[in-house]
Amino acid sequence: MICGRANPESAWHRDREEKRMKSNGKTISKNTVIIKRLDADHGRETFKNYLPLNREMVKEIGKKVKMIFDDLGGSSLIKSSRDVYIKPNAVGSNAYVYTRPEVLEAAIQYWFAAGAKNIYVIENCTQANCTRFVFETIGYNAVCKKTGAIPVYLDEGDAVEYDFSGKKSVGSDPKGYVLTKFKMPRIIHEKLIREKDANLYVNIPKLKTHSMGVVTLGIKNQWGFPIHCDRSPDHNYNLPHKIVDVLSHVRPDVTLIEGVEGTIFGHYPPLALADRCVRPFRVLIGGKNVVAVDIVGARIFGKKIQDVPHLKIALERNLGDGIQSEQDITITGDYSTYDDLDILDELSQYGGQYPDDLIPEFPKDVTIIKGKEMACREGCVNNSLSVLQGIYLDQHGKGGWTMIMGKGFEKDVIDNITGPVLVVGPCAVKETGSNLVDRLGGKKVYFSRECNDLTALVESMCHLMKVSPFKLAPPINLIKAGYLLLQMKLNRSSARMTNPLANFVKLR
Numbered sequence: 001m002i003c004g005r006a007n008p009e010s011a012w013h014r015d016r017e018e019k020r021m022k023s024n025g026k027t028i029s030k031n032t033v034i035i036k037r038l039d040a041d042h043g044r045e046t047f048k049n050y051l052p053l054n055r056e057m058v059k060e061i062g063k064k065v066k067m068i069f070d071d072l073g074g075s076s077l078i079k080s081s082r083d084v085y086i087k088p089n090a091v092g093s094n095a096y097v098y099t100r101p102e103v104l105e106a107a108i109q110y111w112f113a114a115g116a117k118n119i120y121v122i123e124n125c126t127q128a129n130c131t132r133f134v135f136e137t138i139g140y141n142a143v144c145k146k147t148g149a150i151p152v153y154l155d156e157g158d159a160v161e162y163d164f165s166g167k168k169s170v171g172s173d174p175k176g177y178v179l180t181k182f183k184m185p186r187i188i189h190e191k192l193i194r195e196k197d198a199n200l201y202v203n204i205p206k207l208k209t210h211s212m213g214v215v216t217l218g219i220k221n222q223w224g225f226p227i228h229c230d231r232s233p234d235h236n237y238n239l240p241h242k243i244v245d246v247l248s249h250v251r252p253d254v255t256l257i258e259g260v261e262g263t264i265f266g267h268y269p270p271l272a273l274a275d276r277c278v279r280p281f282r283v284l285i286g287g288k289n290v291v292a293v294d295i296v297g298a299r300i301f302g303k304k305i306q307d308v309p310h311l312k313i314a315l316e317r318n319l320g321d322g323i324q325s326e327q328d329i330t331i332t333g334d335y336s337t338y339d340d341l342d343i344l345d346e347l348s349q350y351g352g353q354y355p356d357d358l359i360p361e362f363p364k365d366v367t368i369i370k371g372k373e374m375a376c377r378e379g380c381v382n383n384s385l386s387v388l389q390g391i392y393l394d395q396h397g398k399g400g401w402t403m404i405m406g407k408g409f410e411k412d413v414i415d416n417i418t419g420p421v422l423v424v425g426p427c428a429v430k431e432t433g434s435n436l437v438d439r440l441g442g443k444k445v446y447f448s449r450e451c452n453d454l455t456a457l458v459e460s461m462c463h464l465m466k467v468s469p470f471k472l473a474p475p476i477n478l479i480k481a482g483y484l485l486l487q488m489k490l491n492r493s494s495a496r497m498t499n500p501l502a503n504f505v506k507l508r
Contacts (some may be wrong), residue, residue, distance in 0.1 A: 371406030397465030
């Protein structure tokens with residue numbers, strides 16, 4: 001998976017230095033953020049059908065991507081290895097949750113034209129899935145084949161251990177970390193950390209709010225680097241601290257937020273709610289300082305630094321390259337002030353900020369019980385509700401069961417549970433798990449034992465709601481699926497993938 005570095009020729013180095021000096025005749029500071037508007041018609045009367053972009057939009061994306069990268073330094077940004085690593089957001093294969101393949105393709109074509117020798121498209125998708133399947137179903141494998149880029153599935157291969165350093169362990173601090181170390185793929189350790197001065201790292205997230213992290217932009221995109229099993233513990237009130245911990249180890253050279261569309265009401269919109277959750281912002285936002293880019297990106301949603309915990313923590317930990325406030329950032333391009341960033345002129349309809357929490361549409365025949373304490377939006381609550389909402393609205397999943405999360409329950413509330421019950425998170429499991437199993441029997445009690453064990457949630461809900469896991473992803477040829485699964489196994493994937501028989505067999 002890791003290719004050897006190129007031997008740079010001295011002539012290429014001289015040309016590179018000349019281009020660095022010229023930098024297209026412009027001086028762009030590291031704390032400058034460029035915003036380009038996409039004028040082409042999005043061509044959508046409804047967002048309930050996710051379709052490729054029209055030819056006019058694709059052409060304009062190529063032009064605007066080039067303008068942004070040129071203004072940031074263009075070929076002068078390519079380093080001595082001439083290798084470029086591009087990380088899109090390929091969290092999953094649901095519509096509008098991942099970076100548009102058209103933007104990824106434009107970026108790949110740009111960096112090859114700028115002198116890159118090898119371009120690697122790197123990602124580790126969310127839990128309950130594996131990156132090979134995601135790349136295949138959302139078109140990234142096709143983009144790589146077309147352009148000559150190399151896909152790198154970060155859930156496969158060796159990993160290297162790093163520290164979650166933002167807090168002490170729970171043994172020293174009751175609000176500290178349960179897990180103080182995590183593993184990142186070896187290729188990230190070697191190419192983007194140890195040899196960061198030789199390799200260009202380009203970060204291309206999707207413009208989204210996030211029901212657990214407020215927004216998911218350039219900083220949150222780095223959360224794809226910890227392996228699946230190390231993301232689950234502390235996915236609670238400690239999530240913003242851990243996001244910044246990862247950023248402290250690995251930081252992109254260039255960030256380009258893809259905002260052809262953006263999502264509000266969270267980051268995983270059900271198609272049934274797409275016309276409320278997806279907004280046609282039609283912008284691209286670029287810069288060299290990922291913190292600056294995210295501060296500007298958050299303002300598209302009307303959100304300031306104090307509204308986004310991981311942004312506030314990043315500045316407190318001096319990861320903003322001198323930025324202390326929004327006023328330390330220069331905005332240029334098609335917009336020049338924060339007041340301009342109400343792009344669709346509709347923020348007032350939402351009280352000045354687009355919502356990042358879920359639309360409260362859940363099955364009426366599923367009883368949702370939250371404890372008085374530790375029902376964390378960042379973990380057991382919104383992670384569970386997001387999965388529940390998607391399976392209910394898009395797959396017409398069945399109800400007739402109970403879900404509990406948090407701790408501090410009234411005894412009679414728990415004692416009144418008679419049917420199947422899903423117990424989510426370590427707090428609820430510790431307080432109620434044994435009692436429920438003793439009273440109802442193991443066949444009626446399902447467990448998702450960590451703050452954010454997405455695989456356990458999906459498997460449990462597929463069984464409870466009688467929905468096949470195959471329906472949760474775009475269709476794929478069974479022979480192709482078998483081949484991808486074999487490759488995943490042969491390459492020792494660490495992905496926590498949903499069992500395809502979860503609707504038939506109780507697994508949790």
